[in-house]
Amino acid sequence: MQIIESREQFDAIIVGSGAGGGMSAKVLADAGLSVAIVEAGPHFDPTNPDQMTQLKWPWESPRRGASTTRSFGDFDAAYGGWEIDGEPYTQGEGSQFDWFRSHMLGGRTNHWGRISLRFGPRDFKRRDQDGLSDNWPIGYEDVAPYYDKVDKLIGVFGSKENIPNEPDGFFLPAPKPRLHELYYIKAARKAGVTVIPSRLSILTKRLNNERGVCFYCRQCSRSCAIKADFSSGTSLIFPAQKSGSVQLFTNCVVKEVTTNAEGKATGVSYINKDDLKEYHLKGRTVVLAASACSSARILLNSKSAQHPNGLGNSNDIVGKYLHDSTGTDRAFLVPEMLNRKTYNEDGVGGLHVYSPWWLDSKKLDFPRGYHIEIWGGLGMPSYGFGFGLAEMNKYVSGVVGGYGDKLRDDARKFYGAMMGVSGRGESIPMKSNYCEIDPEVVDQWGIPVLKFHYQWSDHERNQSKHMHDTFEEIFDKMDAIPLGEKPGADKDYGLHNPGRIIHEVGTTRMGDDLTTSVVNKYQQLHEVPNVFIVDGGPFVSQADKNPTWTILALSWRTSEYIVDQLTKKNI
Amino acid sequence: MDRRESMKSLLIGTMAGGVLLQGCAPESADTSAMPVSKPEDKGKYGRTIEEKARDEKLLGSQGFSETELATIAILCDLILPSTDSAGGALDASVPEFIDFIAKDIPSHELPIKGGLMWLESRSNNTFGLPFVKLTDVQRKSLLDEIAYSETAAPEVSPGVAFFSRMRNLTLTGYYTTKMGIEDLGYKGNQPNVWDGVPQEVLDEHGMAYDKAWLAKCVDQSKREDIAEWDDQGNLLT
Numbered sequence: 001m002q003i004i005e006s007r008e009q010f011d012a013i014i015v016g017s018g019a020g021g022g023m024s025a026k027v028l029a030d031a032g033l034s035v036a037i038v039e040a041g042p043h044f045d046p047t048n049p050d051q052m053t054q055l056k057w058p059w060e061s062p063r064r065g066a067s068t069t070r071s072f073g074d075f076d077a078a079y080g081g082w083e084i085d086g087e088p089y090t091q092g093e094g095s096q097f098d099w100f101r102s103h104m105l106g107g108r109t110n111h112w113g114r115i116s117l118r119f120g121p122r123d124f125k126r127r128d129q130d131g132l133s134d135n136w137p138i139g140y141e142d143v144a145p146y147y148d149k150v151d152k153l154i155g156v157f158g159s160k161e162n163i164p165n166e167p168d169g170f171f172l173p174a175p176k177p178r179l180h181e182l183y184y185i186k187a188a189r190k191a192g193v194t195v196i197p198s199r200l201s202i203l204t205k206r207l208n209n210e211r212g213v214c215f216y217c218r219q220c221s222r223s224c225a226i227k228a229d230f231s232s233g234t235s236l237i238f239p240a241q242k243s244g245s246v247q248l249f250t251n252c253v254v255k256e257v258t259t260n261a262e263g264k265a266t267g268v269s270y271i272n273k274d275d276l277k278e279y280h281l282k283g284r285t286v287v288l289a290a291s292a293c294s295s296a297r298i299l300l301n302s303k304s305a306q307h308p309n310g311l312g313n314s315n316d317i318v319g320k321y322l323h324d325s326t327g328t329d330r331a332f333l334v335p336e337m338l339n340r341k342t343y344n345e346d347g348v349g350g351l352h353v354y355s356p357w358w359l360d361s362k363k364l365d366f367p368r369g370y371h372i373e374i375w376g377g378l379g380m381p382s383y384g385f386g387f388g389l390a391e392m393n394k395y396v397s398g399v400v401g402g403y404g405d406k407l408r409d410d411a412r413k414f415y416g417a418m419m420g421v422s423g424r425g426e427s428i429p430m431k432s433n434y435c436e437i438d439p440e441v442v443d444q445w446g447i448p449v450l451k452f453h454y455q456w457s458d459h460e461r462n463q464s465k466h467m468h469d470t471f472e473e474i475f476d477k478m479d480a481i482p483l484g485e486k487p488g489a490d491k492d493y494g495l496h497n498p499g500r501i502i503h504e505v506g507t508t509r510m511g512d513d514l515t516t517s518v519v520n521k522y523q524q525l526h527e528v529p530n531v532f533i534v535d536g537g538p539f540v541s542q543a544d545k546n547p548t549w550t551i552l553a554l555s556w557r558t559s560e561y562i563v564d565q566l567t568k569k570n571i
Numbered sequence: 572m573d574r575r576e577s578m579k580s581l582l583i584g585t586m587a588g589g590v591l592l593q594g595c596a597p598e599s600a601d602t603s604a605m606p607v608s609k610p611e612d613k614g615k616y617g618r619t620i621e622e623k624a625r626d627e628k629l630l631g632s633q634g635f636s637e638t639e640l641a642t643i644a645i646l647c648d649l650i651l652p653s654t655d656s657a658g659g660a661l662d663a664s665v666p667e668f669i670d671f672i673a674k675d676i677p678s679h680e681l682p683i684k685g686g687l688m689w690l691e692s693r694s695n696n697t698f699g700l701p702f703v704k705l706t707d708v709q710r711k712s713l714l715d716e717i718a719y720s721e722t723a724a725p726e727v728s729p730g731v732a733f734f735s736r737m738r739n740l741t742l743t744g745y746y747t748t749k750m751g752i753e754d755l756g757y758k759g760n761q762p763n764v765w766d767g768v769p770q771e772v773l774d775e776h777g778m779a780y781d782k783a784w785l786a787k788c789v790d791q792s793k794r795e796d797i798a799e800w801d802d803q804g805n806l807l808t
Contacts, residue, residue: 049606050615052606056617068675069622074617160804160805170800172789173787173806174787176765182778182780183776204789205798206794206797215601217760226605343772346759381743383672389739390735391720394721401718404651408651
């Protein structure tokens, strides 16, 4: 097959358009650089009537929003999901890693939870505290100025709390708690668990004249048409396009980074999904932002005489140290909320309050912390509403089962009376948890796919056990009734499969030591100075925080470095 | 870029059509940036080309037989009949929903078909008549055997599982319609300005917002003022 060459050479080719890619595009384009964004999926704009799902009613979907074709339901904005037709991934023995991919402009930022937490000073230096994994080569002070800039550019609500490892930022004001959150606050305080306003990248106040102010429909997962939530497309890529120096290549799957005789990157080759032809795009620099695993896959597939083991991989570290947040959940019924009055309490898309890590790990049988997320309230019904409703009566000595008018009473009785909590914690990055190229399997574009190897350890199991013990303590303080069984050792204490929390990072870790890391502290490949990685791949460890805010801050920092290095002609 | 430009022309509500702020009344939100839906957008719910094709294929394909649907309809009506104030499952077209969902999620299909056969057999054995020919009292006597999982006889357990599925789907099918949502009392899915739990609800639950927490919360009368901070991150506006 003939490879079609681009005539133009871009200053930067960005692979992927999620948080990292979007931020890089914005910074590079604003600096006057010519930028190509290569995105594997279609264009997406939440204001496009053909694509928008915001404010749709459940009956507008014949399946009432069921998750038949989209993993999080019909109205979720993320195309793709845990499985994508024609694009498999495989597992090593005993491994069950779940990989959520969203191929579309903006990627997973179109539907994410918007929880936007800064890593704290301790999060960058975990090895100093527990002797496990490694420190980052940078510290909070290196990233803080960029967190500040991200806060101001994109917007995040929260509150100043002066908690040492939960740095404050430039916050928009927080929304008032909902009723179930008031119950949680009261009970958590009684249980000695810290609780504060949540920190989400949703505009509760006007940030600028380009984006709207939240109108509280709780549908950030549908991507906001008035741009009151952070999605990479609406908040970064569309503004970056105003410079006129950004070219979008959608439906284009990058195969590899190409290199010249000196081993320097010359651009990327990609398959155009629409005509199935292979193209080559020329760039002075290549910025990988395809997501931790996809960027690792591109590097590993970029084999050449100069880089026989894949790009930047002579030390065999690419793909290693893959790690996701830990996660486990429990639901419960609050008898005091049975038969509650209804009113519009949609609020923002997600929690209004949360519990940051409040304990000292030195006194516990697991090394690292977790935070607690809270969910519940008078939500909009969709497919699944009412399932098991008649059985709920067993928790309140009602008649289990039945039909007729009794069911209507049950529906009203239990509506909004259930709530849930989710623990999201820090796992230990381990070399033995990794992805590699499966030599025997290719996807429909002919590109070799990833094979995953991932096992949890007792560090994570003990942490999950602690989460469930804490949950029950909190339920107890509000006289709530836990639903279902408390998961025991046989179920790994309810730990979700690795990958399930969709915070996978670490595959192209950052470090000063060339033998144990893939990129330097500017997220530049040690071995190929004009290739950078701005997704979650460079994370050395990931805190119990959601990674997006740190991806954005580091991408900004790296992009400024790219501008500097190009200006100085160092790359 | 082209697409984005073309979208702009669809934002015809800017200024004119949207619900604009009335003074600084916190109960209304500025929705002027929302695209105004046009007649040709009716029926759209953000499908990709592949998803749309799949929907059309399923909607055009044969689901349950007429006989099966007749029994499904009777069951739906018994599970959620109409009341003085609200329509029932039949008014909300729940049988049509069940017909669709069994095509969309095939794991429903066999248990429903088999369950219907089980019910038919039970009806014939008990009353010597097919289910559709039974009186209301007879039908209810059959349902009473299978609608209460804790007390049901072991020999009707297949019926219990079947009825549980029908009840689940009927509830979901009903409460995801306009009628069901109104009956339930869900009041959201519309632009508004959240300013906390209504006072009478707080009182009823013995709850109150504490002052220190409220100080961190948004003053909705200033929501349209552009955010500015001092160097320490204190909000000035």
